[in-house]
Amino acid sequence: MRPRGATGIVAPMLSHHAQTKPGRFLVLAMISAALTAAGCRSEPAAESAPKPEASPAVGSGAAAEAAPPVILTAGFEPSTIAPGGTVTVLWRLLPAADWHLYWSGRNDSGFAPRVKLDLPPGWSAGPLQWPTPARYVSAGDILDHVYHGELVLLQEITVPRDEAPGRRVELRAAWQWLACRDSCVPGRDSLRVSVDLAAAAPIASDPSPALLAARARLPRPLPPDVVTTAWEGVVLHIRREGPDAGTAAGRMTFMPADDCGDLADLLHDGVGQSLALRLAPRDGQVGPVRGLLVLEGAAGPARSFVLDVPAARLAAVPVNDTPAGG
Amino acid sequence: MKTSRFAPVALFLLLVAPTLAPTPATAEHPKAEHPKAEHPKAEHPATATSTPAAVGDKAPDFKLTDTDGVEHSLAQYLAEGQVVVLEWFNPDCPFIIKHHKTNRTMDETYATLKHKGVVWLAVNSGAAGKQGAGLERNKKAREEYRMTFPVLLDENGAVGRAYGAKTTPHMFIIGKDGKLAYSGAIDDNASPTEYGTRNHIISALRGVLDGRAVPEPVTKPYGCSVKYAD
Numbered sequence: 032m033r034p035r036g037a038t039g040i041v042a043p044m045l046s047h048h049a050q051t052k053p054g055r056f057l058v059l060a061m062i063s064a065a066l067t068a069a070g071c072r073s074e075p076a077a078e079s080a081p082k083p084e085a086s087p088a089v090g091s092g093a094a095a096e097a098a099p100p101v102i103l104t105a106g107f108e109p110s111t112i113a114p115g116g117t118v119t120v121l122w123r124l125l126p127a128a129d130w131h132l133y134w135s136g137r138n139d140s141g142f143a144p145r146v147k148l149d150l151p152p153g154w155s156a157g158p159l160q161w162p163t164p165a166r167y168v169s170a171g172d173i174l175d176h177v178y179h180g181e182l183v184l185l186q187e188i189t190v191p192r193d194e195a196p197g198r199r200v201e202l203r204a205a206w207q208w209l210a211c212r213d214s215c216v217p218g219r220d221s222l223r224v225s226v227d228l229a230a231a232a233p234i235a236s237d238p239s240p241a242l243l244a245a246r247a248r249l250p251r252p253l254p255p256d257v258v259t260t261a262w263e264g265v266v267l268h269i270r271r272e273g274p275d276a277g278t279a280a281g282r283m284t285f286m287p288a289d290d291c292g293d294l295a296d297l298l299h300d301g302v303g304q305s306l307a308l309r310l311a312p313r314d315g316q317v318g319p320v321r322g323l324l325v326l327e328g329a330a331g332p333a334r335s336f337v338l339d340v341p342a343a344r345l346a347a348v349p350v351n352d353t354p355a356g357g
Numbered sequence: 358m359k360t361s362r363f364a365p366v367a368l369f370l371l372l373v374a375p376t377l378a379p380t381p382a383t384a385e386h387p388k389a390e391h392p393k394a395e396h397p398k399a400e401h402p403a404t405a406t407s408t409p410a411a412v413g414d415k416a417p418d419f420k421l422t423d424t425d426g427v428e429h430s431l432a433q434y435l436a437e438g439q440v441v442v443l444e445w446f447n448p449d450c451p452f453i454i455k456h457h458k459t460n461r462t463m464d465e466t467y468a469t470l471k472h473k474g475v476v477w478l479a480v481n482s483g484a485a486g487k488q489g490a491g492l493e494r495n496k497k498a499r500e501e502y503r504m505t506f507p508v509l510l511d512e513n514g515a516v517g518r519a520y521g522a523k524t525t526p527h528m529f530i531i532g533k534d535g536k537l538a539y540s541g542a543i544d545d546n547a548s549p550t551e552y553g554t555r556n557h558i559i560s561a562l563r564g565v566l567d568g569r570a571v572p573e574p575v576t577k578p579y580g581c582s583v584k585y586a587d
Contacts, residue, residue, distance in 0.1 A: 142579065171517065213584075215450065
């Protein structure tokens with residue numbers, strides 16, 4: 032049996048000829064979530080009243096929560112693609128109020144959104160670019176990194192130089208995710224987007240406010256004067272530099288990437304005015320320490336940086352202060 | 358395709374699953390951390406708070422009652438010379454539904470191994486009032502999923518915390534020597550709806566039963582968070 036709309040939902044196909052303002056963010060498709068397949072009405076707007084549904088399989092007779100937790104849409108900039116060019120796709124996942132989605136780095140539980148792209152031969156896609164998440168601790172010392180509210184993931188797609196212009200190309204993206212609050216609901220959806228290939232590169236235009244906002248939430252390379260890192264045995268010390276160093280407002284949070292070395296106790300070590308990350312040694316070495324370092328300060332919003340400290344051999348770990356690598 | 362064929366079933370169940378919570382769901386919403394003073398920093402590497410058992414350690418003993426009122430203790434099974442598999446369980450978690458209803462990964466894995474002296478126990482550490490917790494819900498789920506092994510209730514979460522169980526399903530294997538031989542995932546695909554290509558429990562149990570080293574004794578568990586008491 033093939034599910035009705037669980038995957039391969041028909042998306043509206045917008046031609047770029049209809050787009051009058053090149054460079055503006057374009058919502059290509061707004062798809063009600065895959066939950067329609069389960070016989071449950073999808074409501075694209077978060078404020079829509081939930082529709083109680085019968086629950087013959089396991090229901091206890093109470094009304095079910097029917098509002099789908101996540102709406103998936105996509106757009107890209109610039110709005111035309113020429114052979115040899117690159118566009119930035121904005122994948123937008125909007126969970127209903129109170130629900131959260133998961134970061135791609137290290138979490139105790141949950142599941143980060145995952146996409147399978149179906150691109151024409153020769154086209155290539157860069158990695159998903161994830162904004163900085165929030166630390167989220169549940170009962171039982173369960174530590175996750177999540178997004179409340181809309182999650183915008185950026186991805187660059189490059190068209191091969193020898194692609195013939197003047198034709199329409201279809202891109203498919205099959206997404207799956209997990210949205211949670213006190214309970215979790217998985218979702219999946221497929222977007223089908225058609226793109227008109229222009230003969231010439233589009234006229235350069237400013238990024239849209241949506242793209243600028245999404246970029247502002249991405250972590251940046253770590254400048255050399257923001258923190259210092261130093262190994263002391265199995266402990267990596269991270270100390271702040273500058274006016275916020277050692278102040279209550281100058282809190283740091285470390286969020287490990289998937290390929291970070293084993294941390295002994297991230298829950299306790301991961302937040303503080305200075306950090307002492309205890310690593311679990313493996314094969315005579317500790318680290319690498321990779322992930323995001325979020326710095327709060329008295330002036331302005333928190334800033335997020337990419338931390339990448341190489342692994343150190345335990346036998347010959349000197350105590351030295353070196354600026355953290357970017 | 359197998360996955361998409363099953364997806365609507367799982368999705369349907371997930372949608373209605375929240376109705377099973379006996380108290381309003383909003384009351385249990387976990388709060389985002391306000392890190393001001395919640396987690397005092399440990400001063401010395403050696404003094405971490407009540408560290409859960411690690412692979413190679415003696416497995417914490419437990420005595421828990423299942424949904425039929427039968428008591429199970431680790432000591433009892435070890436005395437019988439059995440190998441014990443623990444599966445952290447919450448009948449309304451999508452990852453449990455994936456392995457118990459959409460597919461029957463857990464029961465099928467158990468079926469291939471039980472004649473070799475393996476005991477399989479599901480443990481629910483969900484606190485009263487939380488999703489998937491309580492005697493009635495688990496009794497019903499056991500029938501609904503046609504489970505061939507018991508579900509033990511650990512409502513105060515003591516056993517879950519002693520083992521460091523984070524997710525449902527989080528899997529553990531305890532060898533005949535009473536030591537923890539495996540901790541981690543059931544398979545190698547953390548998706549709530551797709552399936553892995555490698556069953557870690559089968560690989561690890563082969564090692565444990567043959568007295569060989571387990572090739573990958575620790576993997577990263579995946580799933581919903583265990584719904585411990587706040």
